Amino acid sequence: MTDQGELFSAAHIDTLxxxxxxxxxxxxxxxxxxxAGRGPLAGPVMAAAVILPTGLSIIGVDDSKKLTHGxxxxxxxxxxxxxxxxxxxxxxxxxxxxxxxxQATRRAMLAAxxxxxxxxxxxLIDGISTIDSAVPQKTIIKGDSLSLSIAAASIxxxxxxxxxxxxMDAKYPGYGLAGHKGYGSAxxxxxxxxxxxxxxxxxxxxxxxxxxECTSS
Numbered sequence: 001m002t003d004q005g006e007l008f009s010a011a012h013i014d015t016l017x018x019x020x021x022x023x024x025x026x027x028x029x030x031x032x033x034x035x036a037g038r039g040p041l042a043g044p045v046m047a048a049a050v051i052l053p054t055g056l057s058i059i060g061v062d063d064s065k066k067l068t069h070g071x072x073x074x075x076x077x078x079x080x081x082x083x084x085x086x087x088x089x090x091x092x093x094x095x096x097x098x099x100x101x102x103q104a105t106r107r108a109m110l111a112a113x114x115x116x117x118x119x120x121x122x123x124l125i126d127g128i129s130t131i132d133s134a135v136p137q138k139t140i141i142k143g144d145s146l147s148l149s150i151a152a153a154s155i156x157x158x159x160x161x162x163x164x165x166x167x168m169d170a171k172y173p174g175y176g177l178a179g180h181k182g183y184g185s186a187x188x189x190x191x192x193x194x195x196x197x198x199x200x201x202x203x204x205x206x207x208x209x210x211x212x213e214c215t216s217s
Contacts, residue, residue, distance in 0.1 A: 015148040016057065018140065022122045023054060027136075029084070031113060031120035032149025035105050036064070036157035040182030041192070041208050042175065042201045043165050044090045045101065047108035048156035049116055049123075051084040052149050058082065061151045063144035064158035076159040079152045087115030088160055097204045106131050112153075126150045172198040 014020075022030045035047040052058075058079065064072055080086060089111025091104040099107070110131045113120065122136050126143035143150040162181055169178035175191045175198060182188075182200075184207050192201070192211055201208045 013146060015061075015146060015151065016055070018124050018138065018143075018147045019052075019054075019149055022124075022138075027122035029116075029118050029120045030122045030124060030149060031085075031116060032124045032126075032143075032147055032151070032153045033109050033112060033131075034064075034126040034144050034150050034154035034157055035108060036154070036161045037182070038101055038105055039184075040202075041184050041188065041205050042093065042177060042182035042198065043161065043168060044092050044200075045096060045104050045108050046091075046157045046161040046164075047089045047105065047112045048153040048160065049085075049087040049089075049109070049112035049120070050079065050149055050152040050156060051086075051116060051118070051120055052152060053082070053084055056082060057148065058152070061148055061155065063142075063151055064154040066145075067155070069162075072155055072159050075152075075155050079156060083152065085116040085118065086156055087112040088156065089113075089115070093200050093202045096202050100204075101202075102129065105129070124150050126154065168200055172200060 019030050029051050031049045031051045033049045037043060037045040061075055089108035091108045096104040106129055110133060124147050125137055125139045128139050130137050130139060140146055144154040165181040166178045174195050176187050180188050189207055196211050197208050203209055203212050
């Protein structure tokens with residue numbers, strides 16, 4: 001049971017609107033789901049799923065891309081403390097190369113949902129792609145700006161991935177991963193040209209695949 005993606009352009013919107021609608025339809029545990037890391041050339045794609053207590057509103061929670069690093073870190077701790085449940089799914093670069101980034105993202109979302117306890121009975125998903133779950137779902141275009149649960153998930157996914165990429169910077173020095181988090185900055189692209197791809201680069205992505213033979217020759 002799946003609804004089509006829904007787009008809203010109102011300047012002021014109740015970010016609990018979708019959650020309230022689900023509660024009014026008899027659902028009890030509504031999970032917001034979002035991903036981080038679809039576009040980078042290196043590192044995993046991550047997804048988070050968050051179930052917030054009914055009616056809870058957390059001031060400042062928004063699309064993680066709109067927030068500063070410091071604000072995301074503070075909200076991460078608040079969400080982790082106040083959420084009923086939080087799950088995080090991670091799909092490795094090698095798996096991304098094997099099944100493509102769209103399918104990897106959907107798998108990361110499903111893995112995040114499977115970690116939740118209690119299990120959700122309704123899913124709010126950022127974007128237009130559903131996941132392979134029997135749980136009723138609604139996809140919402142720009143959901144990370146329209147749904148508090150999805151926005152919370154976007155923060156959890158972003159902060160968790162950023163922290164991992166900082167760790168990867170120490171393991172694979174020279175690429176500047178702690179700064180750009182694996183995205184295709186000019187400095188990152190130059191490092192790939194000089195050093196070749198690392199074990200956490202996505203070998204099927206443009207900007208990386210051109211240099212794969214350099215490391216295997």
